[in-house]
Amino acid sequence: MIRGRVLGAGTATLFAVLLISGCGSTSHTAEPGVTSAPSHASASTNAGSASSATDTAAPQEGAQDQSSQIAAIEHDVSQANAADSQVQIDLNAAAAAQAQNDSP
Amino acid sequence: MNRSVRFAIAGTAVAACASVGLATPVWAAGSASTSLGARALTEIKANAASAISLRLSALTTAISAVNNNVWLTSSDKSTLLNTLDGDQSNLTALAPKIQADTTIPQARTDAQSIVLTYRVFALAIPQVRLSAATDDIIGGALVRLGDAKNRLSGLLSGVDSSKDTPAVQALMSDLANRIQTVTTATSGLSASILALTPAEYDANYTLLSAPRQTLVTSGYNLGEARNDIETVVGDLK
Numbered sequence: 001m002i003r004g005r006v007l008g009a010g011t012a013t014l015f016a017v018l019l020i021s022g023c024g025s026t027s028h029t030a031e032p033g034v035t036s037a038p039s040h041a042s043a044s045t046n047a048g049s050a051s052s053a054t055d056t057a058a059p060q061e062g063a064q065d066q067s068s069q070i071a072a073i074e075h076d077v078s079q080a081n082a083a084d085s086q087v088q089i090d091l092n093a094a095a096a097a098q099a100q101n102d103s104p
Numbered sequence: 105m106n107r108s109v110r111f112a113i114a115g116t117a118v119a120a121c122a123s124v125g126l127a128t129p130v131w132a133a134g135s136a137s138t139s140l141g142a143r144a145l146t147e148i149k150a151n152a153a154s155a156i157s158l159r160l161s162a163l164t165t166a167i168s169a170v171n172n173n174v175w176l177t178s179s180d181k182s183t184l185l186n187t188l189d190g191d192q193s194n195l196t197a198l199a200p201k202i203q204a205d206t207t208i209p210q211a212r213t214d215a216q217s218i219v220l221t222y223r224v225f226a227l228a229i230p231q232v233r234l235s236a237a238t239d240d241i242i243g244g245a246l247v248r249l250g251d252a253k254n255r256l257s258g259l260l261s262g263v264d265s266s267k268d269t270p271a272v273q274a275l276m277s278d279l280a281n282r283i284q285t286v287t288t289a290t291s292g293l294s295a296s297i298l299a300l301t302p303a304e305y306d307a308n309y310t311l312l313s314a315p316r317q318t319l320v321t322s323g324y325n326l327g328e329a330r331n332d333i334e335t336v337v338g339d340l341k
Contacts, residue, residue: 066263072251072255080252080326080330083240090233091316101225102219
């Protein structure tokens with residue numbers, strides 16, 4: 001059977017490499033640096049206020065920026081954890097399929 | 105196997121009758137043997153229908169999983185769905201063909217093709233799931249952890265430079281190494297998984313063991329990377 005799946009996978013790899021290399025990154029904007037994020041990831045609200053405090057005193061700005069960066073990092077970790085959970089789901093599903101009798 | 109035994113016994117009985125000069129039994133030449141063959145054909149068709157149904161159901165589940173996977177890129181999603189839809193469509197078409205088969209060899213060959221041509225459980229679905237898992241890592245976890253690492257580096261070289269202790273540096277170094285290790289391990293992995301064919305699987309039943317282990321190990325490294333980040337974040341707070 002022909003399984004024409006190579007192009008898509010290669011595209012995904014290239015896509016990821018581009019993102020990792022910085023093409024998809026943003027600074028501390030509303031969404032933590034991931035322009036390719038799945039739609040549900042855009043629900044983040046914890047990193048959007050950093051750039052709005054331009055008229056505050058420098059120390060406060062630094063603290064606010066640090067705080068928003070930490071929030072963005074924690075959001076990233078949470079999303080990474082969610083992706084990892086999906087990895088486990090996929091691995092388990094693969095194992096379950098392989099456990100089926102597939103003999104002629 | 106049961107069918108073969110029954111045919112062997114029937115054949116032996118006919119041969120025995122012939123060898124001792126008896127008339128060929130009516131059941132061997134007439135309606136009984138026809139009935140036996142018809143039963144065997146019916147059994148093959150019933151088993152085939154069941155096997156196809158099982159696979160169509162599994163493919164439907166896999167299609168739903170791909171559609172609901174938020175980490176897959178649209179192009180990968182499209183590729184995976186093409187594969188699953190293709191298998192589903194071909195198996196759907198095979199079902200009436202088998203039911204229309206009029207001979208046992210024909211039905212048996214078609215029934216075997218349900219497994220041998222598609223390897224839905226042994227290969228196709230695992231391929232899709234393992235490829236999806238690779239994308240989950242590349243497009244999801246790695247991107248997020250890379251972003252978190254860059255943000256941490258920015259803080260440690262800026263506003264939080266006073267907290268950039270050797271212990272924190274060691275954690276950041278470990279984080280970078282684990283991200284790099286997973287990046288290297290998963291680079292091209294999805295493509296190699298998707299390129300596998302049923303014929304290759306038949307030549308090597310452990311074909312998917314190595315990529316699976318790569319994904320398991322990558323999952324471990326990603327967990328450790330998250331721990332590194334959380335520890336550093338704890339130090340910065």
